[in-house]
Amino acid sequence: MTSPHVLIVGAGPTGLTAAVELARRGIMPVVIEKRKSVSNLSRAVGILPRSMDLLDPSGVAKSIRSEAVVFQWAIFHNRAKPMAFIQLNTLKDRNKRIFGLAQDRTEAHLRNAFIGLGGKINYGAELLSLSQNDTGISVSILGKAFRFDTVIGADGSTSTVREALHIPFNGYELPEVWSIADVDVRGWKNPRAFQSFILDHGGVVVVVPLEKSRFRVIANRPHALASLPVPMNVTRVRRAAEFKISVRQAETYQSGRVFLAGDAAHCHSPVGGRGMNLGIADAADLAERIVNGTTEGYHAARYPVGKKTIKLSEHARHIITSTHPAIRFFLRSFLHTTEHSPMLQRRFVKNALDL
Template sequence: MTAPHILIVGAGPTGLTAAVELARRGIMPVVIEKRKTASNLSRAVGILPHSMALLKPSGVAQSIQKEAIELQRVIFHEKNKIIANISICDEPNPNDRLFGLAQDRTEQHLLTAFEQMGGHVNYGAEFLSLSQSDTGISVSILGKAFRFDYVIGADGAHSTIRQSLRIPFNGHELPETWSIADVEAENWINPSCFQGFILDNGGISVVVPLENNRFRVIANRPDALQALPIPMEITKLRRASQFKISVRQAETYQMGRVFLAGDAAHCHSPAGGRGMNLGIADAAELAKRIADGTTDGYHAARHPIGKATLRQSERIRHAMSSAHPTVRFIVRNMLRLAQRIAPLRQRFVKNLLDL
């Protein structure tokens, strides 16, 4: 039997995971990416144990682990006062660890593994349209026509593939402007910990280590650094920008021979740090199903998981950004109890680490 001919559109973490997972099973996909070069954006930081387990057979998890920071604790502040300080590295299973690494570095590890397997990403090649029949899909790439058995749309939240198939992307945009800063800083407090700050009037900001003395700051405010209640000694500002967030999910992840994965299929706020991890899991499942010939079950397997993750991420965002005194009281006390009572702490850590 000849291997199916696969096109992956998009070389973000989702597309690259699909590429690696297909290539290691002997199916070499064609990967196209409209950017001219690899990305240098830090976006997702937290890599969950589930993603590490999926990326282990290809060796990608091992190379990520060599570079990533193993996060030790999660510390919550109400403005500048610590309200909970919870260890997340006491789980007996050594695989239950949360790693911090800038997304561009995670993508680089995936790309290196794919290239070592003989794969190649075609940068500067933009997907524009397709037409599909029962037997295959015709796609025009850089003015030339190609035929594929399956196409994977891993082309992000504004997916052209999803739009060209007219798949509804149901949901809404959040009203507030979010901001992100990627900085190098000295003498930052608890530098190997994830730190969340509950601010006045429904504000939240988060600081996560990316590497030694490099941090990602994110807030639901227009200026992430200004929102921080504890000043940072910044030595270099690598990047700062603002963005809007949508909470949406594609009505279907599969239409004929075309599949959606990652942000093309779902997007939500960074609360809970699930976006990239969900995309990695979609991609790994889809690659396995293509290799096993069980693609028909892909939507049924992944759509409910995406829906549950969106709901959970929204629950966290609502709780952490509520300005209501009762909600703040409950959140503050739940975090304090999670620090002090072992079963609650274990449940908190499980919720944080599980996908």
């Protein structure tokens, strides 16, 4: 049997994972990326154990481990006042941690692995259209026509592949504006902790370590840094941005020999830090199926996982951003009790690590 001719649209974490996983198993895909060069956006910051396990065979997990910050604690504050300290790195397995690393660096490790396997990323190459029949898939890239046996749409939440297939992306947009700041900081207390500050009126600000003195501040309101209820000695703002969030899932992840993975198939709020990790898992699963010839089961396997992840992320978002006094009281009591209960701490760690 000859190897399928595979096109991957998009060189974000999902497309790059699919590329590495196919290449290391002997199928060299064509990868196109509409950006002119690599991205330097640090969107996703938490790499979860399941992703590390999936990225172990290619050696990518090892190179991520050499650079990433291991989250030691989750610390919850009621406004500025510390309320609960929960230890995160209690398990023996070296992958059973949350690794903090800016998304552009995670992509760099994936990219290096793919190039090391002989792969090439075609930058400045945008997919413009796609159609398929019984004999294959026709695509137009920068106005030129090409044929492929299989296409992976890893082209993000505004996916051209999904639109070309007329697959509905059902869901809703959250009304509030969210904000992030990527900052260098001097003298931050507990630099290895993931810290949440629960504010009044449903507000929440989170500080995540990215490097020794580099942090991500994210808030569910404008001006992330100004929302932080404690002083932070910021020496450099690398990037500050505001954004809206959609919660959506594609009605199907596959149509014929064309597949959707990552944000092209699902998107939700950053609460829980699952988005990129879910895309990595989609990509690894799909690559394995392409190699084994079992792609017909891809939607059935991955759609329910996406649905459950969106549900859990939305559930957590509703709780931490609720303005309802009873839910605020429940949240504070729960965190306080968890700090003093080994059983609840174990459960918290299991959920946070998505084990």
